Amino acid sequence: MSSQRATAFVPGHVTAFFSAHPADDPAVAGSRGAGVTLTDGVTVRVSAPEGAVDAPEGAVDAPEGTVDAPGSAGDAGETTIDGEAGSIGAVDDVLAELDALGADVAVETDLPIGAGFGVSGAAALGAALAANEAFDRGCSENDLVRIAHAAEVGRGTGLGDVVAQARGGVPVRLEPGAPGVGELDGVPATARVEYVAFGELSTEEVLGGDTTALSAAGAEALDRLRADPRLPTLMNAARAFARDADLLVSEVETAIEAVESADDEGTEGGDDPGAAMAMLGRTVFALGTGLSDAGYDPEVCRIDAAGARLVDR
Amino acid sequence: MSSQRATAFVPGHVTAFFSAHPADDPAVAGSRGAGVTLTDGVTVRVSAPEGAVDAPEGAVDAPEGTVDAPGSAGDAGETTIDGEAGSIGAVDDVLAELDALGADVAVETDLPIGAGFGVSGAAALGAALAANEAFDRGCSENDLVRIAHAAEVGRGTGLGDVVAQARGGVPVRLEPGAPGVGELDGVPATARVEYVAFGELSTEEVLGGDTTALSAAGAEALDRLRADPRLPTLMNAARAFARDADLLVSEVETAIEAVESADDEGTEGGDDPGAAMAMLGRTVFALGTGLSDAGYDPEVCRIDAAGARLVDR
Incomplete structure (x- = not known):
């Protein structure tokens, strides 16, 4: 076709x-x-x-599998x-x-x-x-x-x-x-996702530098998630990674703390998975309503179940 | 959560x-x-x-990863x-x-x-x-x-x-x-799918019998599709498989032929991928509008991009 x-x-x-x-x-x-x-x-x-x-x-009767490339x-x-x-x-x-x-x-x-x-x-x-x-x-x-x-x-x-x-x-x-x-x-889950982007971080620069400490922190985070493949563990491991890999930028750190404070004060008693930093960007993301609850004005979307796909038009 | x-x-x-x-x-x-x-x-x-x-x-502070099972x-x-x-x-x-x-x-x-x-x-x-x-x-x-x-x-x-x-x-x-x-x-594709079910076939019975000829036909069909991972090849290979594995039932055979005739008579000159039999059922399915064009009253859906997923409610 x-x-x-x-x-x-x-x-x-x-x-x-x-x-x-x-x-x-x-x-x-x-x-x-x-x-x-x-x-x-x-x-x-x-x-x-x-x-x-x-x-x-x-x-x-066009032969299949043979494509000239004009x-x-x-x-x-x-x-x-x-x-x-x-x-x-x-x-x-x-x-x-x-x-x-x-x-x-x-x-x-x-x-x-x-x-x-x-x-x-x-x-x-x-x-x-x-x-x-x-x-x-x-x-x-x-x-x-x-x-x-x-x-x-x-x-x-x-x-x-x-x-x-x-x-x-x-x-x-x-x-x-x-x-x-x-x-x-994969972690089997559906959830609302909120995010706020504060600006760029150069992927090339971080990946081009010494990644030893970063990779050790990443390996530890992956072990945690494999032992307990749940969203709150994903977010906990992400926060620990950003700290241990020394990648946390100040705007994101502030937002993560604000989400945590708002959750502690919430009526539901603090079971929100919280927020974390998007690697690699000056971006904070949260699952649920954490950023809204903390007074930010985030973009809102959801976890995408399908992955990459052809679409009509 | x-x-x-x-x-x-x-x-x-x-x-x-x-x-x-x-x-x-x-x-x-x-x-x-x-x-x-x-x-x-x-x-x-x-x-x-x-x-x-x-x-x-x-x-x-509920410990993660530990689940009693009352x-x-x-x-x-x-x-x-x-x-x-x-x-x-x-x-x-x-x-x-x-x-x-x-x-x-x-x-x-x-x-x-x-x-x-x-x-x-x-x-x-x-x-x-x-x-x-x-x-x-x-x-x-x-x-x-x-x-x-x-x-x-x-x-x-x-x-x-x-x-x-x-x-x-x-x-x-x-x-x-x-x-x-x-x-x-996977074959990268999006398409309308039509189907008509004429009744049951016992999976247990077919799988419990001698599957030598069936598996030889299946291996040949897979080789064809791997060499040319396109939808028309999938449907051609499926029709050949149903014949070679001796699984084609008469209602489905009639429908496949009707779809082919309708396509040949169509103004677009017969490039439709046609219809095939669903394994294992007395069911015919077509990609596009083949069954409607042939006068059947099929169920209509699409290829599902996402696969199995949790949903809200």
Whole structure:
């Protein structure tokens, strides 16, 4: 079912804690850790130029599985981000890998960029899903996740968002890497999610530095969550990780404390899972109504059950 | 976040083709193959009796990860299926495994039972997700899928529905078995699905007989789909499998031919992926509008992107 245009939605992903596992092979590199995928996410629309898809609609006997790639011979397409011309390295690499450099790509998101929501990974994975469909490339889901993961890791903009975003829910990355290499589990849960973004943090800078202490703290947090895969434990482990890895920024620390105070004062006696910092961004997120209760004016969404997917239009 | 009640939704799953891989260990047993998960599915509501959940709400310092199980000492709960008292073996086994035999379980579905939609697997997986939440058992998603898969395999009512239903989309079972043993991929796709159920076929009878020819046909179909993971190839491989495995029943054969004729006569020149038989049921399903176009009055739903999930209420 070839089509010249296709659209994918990929949930945002806030990492609660992680350990970094670099490797020469980008399919093997990645991170262990856990986070929350969000119904707020990234929509990617891909249009293939005329002539880039060689299977004419209605050709019953067109040989399947054989794709010439005239699209690659054409001019490079245009990428827009929320309507403005722009470029995302990992998206370019995905298009090159799928022989779809002629694609026009429109990336749209309400999420803040560079604030720990995995927007670059989501754009890469959305581009992979939509370009595969628009150019009729015939890749499987694992192929596409692998391509997007490798592009994201290769650009140094993320290590674990793509595989988490492909799964949806509350993904736990047991082993790092792309499908066939890494291993995932999940915390079974549905919940309201609130967040406030105070600004950017450079993923490249943190991941490019010494990650020894960070990874030790991430490994400890993962052990805690594996022993008790519940949301309150996820949030407790996330708070401990941010402190131990020395990543906590002051606006986020203040917000976490405010959520805790408001919960202690609440009539329900303080059983809220509280707030934590999104890795890596100057962003605080909470499960439930913690940030509203503490007087913030957060964005509100939910845990996304589905993960990355093609959508109609 | 313990709660005394919880609800899960699990998509229906029609298997397009499969090979059977029995084993003594039910987590290792399973099937290879592929199918389609449906937005029509099974809703399972679980209520824990008073006193069965030992973590009182609001107890901040309740030790996490330690669960006594007074629920298991109580009376057995009641199970209803679409409002009528009933029982599903795999559901009982899931409740026993989660020490939740006191649960009241309400299974609701619009899908026909015994007609190839994986209702028993969906009920088992939904019971696992909802009972874990209602009884605050603290299992991970992989744990719960493993428990439901083992229950379904142990009862002989299915081999691959549970892992497919947990994933959602168009699951491809590359290796048989529960999470940690089996391996999955997917065909990236969204589509309208139509189906007509003509009646039951006994899964136990087919799986209990000689499955050599069936499994050879299933392995061939899987090879075709892996070489070209697209929906039309899935449907072609499914039709070949039903013939080669000698499972095609006459009402379904007639419907598949009617869909093909209607497509050939259509103005768009016959590029529809057509219809196939749901394994194992006297059921025909089509992607797109094939059955409507051929004059049938099918049920209509879509491919379910999300897979099994907890839902509010």
